[in-house]
Amino acid sequence: MLNETQRQLLQTLWEAGPLSRWELHERTGLTPNRVGTVVESLVAARLLRECTPEAIGAGRPRVPLEIDPSGRHLIGLALEPTGFTLCRLNLLGELVERIATPEVPDATRLIKSAATALGKAINPQTLGIGVTSTGFMDSQSRTLLLSSATPGQKDVSLRPLYAAAADVPLVLGNDMHALAARWSLSHRTRATEDTLIVWFDDGRIGAAVLVDGRPNRGCFTGGNELGHMRFFADTERCFCGQTGCLERVFSNSFLKRHARSKLPALEMGLMKRLERLHAADEVIHLVMNHLCTGLSNAVNFLRAQRLILISPLAESSRLRQAVLDGTKALLMPPLDRAVSIEFWDQPAVTAAQNAAWLANAELLWTGWDAAPSDLAEPAPAGLKRRAKVTR
Ligand SMILES: [Zn+2]
Structure with a gap:
């Protein structure tokens, strides 16, 4: 376990590294001696390492420190x-x-x-x-x-x-x-705005709410169950025991259940139909409308400053624009002007990597x-x- 000072130096290097010992002293307010001692302990524990020294003027070369990617x-x-x-x-x-x-x-x-x-x-x-x-x-x-x-x-x-x-x-x-956590840490600096993060794919919608940069507390640890926000929609029964859940609407199974259209596009799955958004494809517009309603209801309720959307389906620029426009149109004024809505493009990683x-x-x-x-x-x-x- 790290002590608070070790953690403070590690955080500073995460956000702004590589930095020299002197720069760490300037940024943290710790004395140069204290920085030296703590850095020594972190290097010995293989959490930090020294980079190649940089010559600056006639003085002693600056030795930047960085988080050690090979030790632990x-x-x-x-x-x-x-x-x-x-x-x-x-x-x-x-x-x-x-x-x-x-x-x-x-x-x-x-x-x-x-x-x-x-x-x-x-x-x-x-x-x-x-x-x-x-x-x-x-x-x-x-x-x-x-x-x-x-x-x-x-x-x-x-x-x-x-x-x-x-x-x-x-x-x-x-x-x-x-x-x-990955979204926050990837941005190097800890976000302080209230942020709603939503991940969606066929039949799965998850959400997390960051309040002041950390997950909202709730009565016990869990996601924010946007996928189980319920609508008056005819869906199959959800594993949560209910029907009408948003993630049951946003699914291939919903498209199959409502396969009324005579469109050739009917043979296509959720992703293709979302990409096309054919004007006559009423069911896919119903699905999109539910997704945007769920997202906008959540933002209206939270007054979140940012809505971050993540989806393997978001490669389609048409789909992205439809989600952004559809959600924004349902936000209350002045939230529609104040809330930043964006897709986070990130490499696909496994759930274990997120863990x-x-x-x-x-x-x-x-x-x-x-x-x-x-x-x-x-x-x-x-x-x-x-x-x-x-x-
Ligand atoms: Zn459910």
């Missing part, structure tokens, strides 16, 4: 509906290794299998572990409360993962929070994704639930 690593473990994925990233967030994982057809064995693989992946260079899942979780009781990774099971214990991690710090979070970014966020911004129960002093059992309800 972070492990990401993502629990998913089809099993789990595991990988190793360096401290710059670059993929070092995809760790092969077995298929787990029996979801009741998921956590045990994942814990065994995690235990084998940890070595003395492991600095932190990020574990993510869809759905809701309680990091204090170390329980997965409800998740598509463990269908039909409730309150699944995650203790085997913590036992496998032993003394390596493990941060547990929702998969959307992990994506939000490792969550560990990176924990390393640099400790407690970034902590639930209130993780931060609060232990309260008498009778008061705990009441405190949550009255938040």
Whole structure:
């Protein structure tokens, strides 16, 4: 575990590195001696390294420091509906290794299998572990409360993962929070605006809300369930138990269910029909209208300053423009002028890589994704639930 000063220097180098010891002193206000001592400890722990010295004038050459991409690593473990994925990233967030994982057809064995693989992946260079899942979780009781990774099971214990991690710090979070961590860290400086991040694909819509740069607290750790915002739409039953969920509308299964059109485009899937947005394709316009309504309702409700959209479908410029225009048209004035809406183009990465970014966020911004129960002093059992309800 890092102490606060070590973390402060690491953060400064993440945001503005490489920097010399003197520049670190100027930026942090720590004395040059203190910077020297702490840098020495971070270099010894292989978190930082010295770059090639740069000669400046007649004085001593400047020795820039940077985060060491080759010394230590972070492990990401993502629990998913089809099993789990595991990988190793360096401290710059670059993929070092995809760790092969077995298929787990029996979801009741998921956590045990994942814990065994995690235990084998940890070595003395492991600095932190990020574990993510869809759905809701309680990091204090170390329980997965409800998740598509463990269908039909409730309150699944995650203790085997913590036992496998032993003394390596493990941060547990929702998969959307992990994506939000990657978005935030990739921008080098910590965003302070309220931001709604939405990821969408065929039949899947996830969201995270950053308030003052960190995920909103809520009553327990989870994504912001925009995909389960419900409409009066005729859909198949969602895994959440309801019908009319936005992510059930934004899906190929919805197109098939409403295959009334005589268009030749009917043979095409969601992506192709979204790309074309044929004027006579009423069903695809209905799907788009629901997506834009869901997005604009969320922004109207939150008054978020930024809406960041991420989608593997967004390669189509026509689709992007339709989402931007359709959402903006439904925003309340003056929100339509004040809110910045943009697509984030980013390389496709696995859920395990995002999970490792969550560990990176924990390393640099400790407690970034902590639930209130993780931060609060232990309260008498009778008061705990009441405190949550009255938040
Ligand atoms: Zn649902």
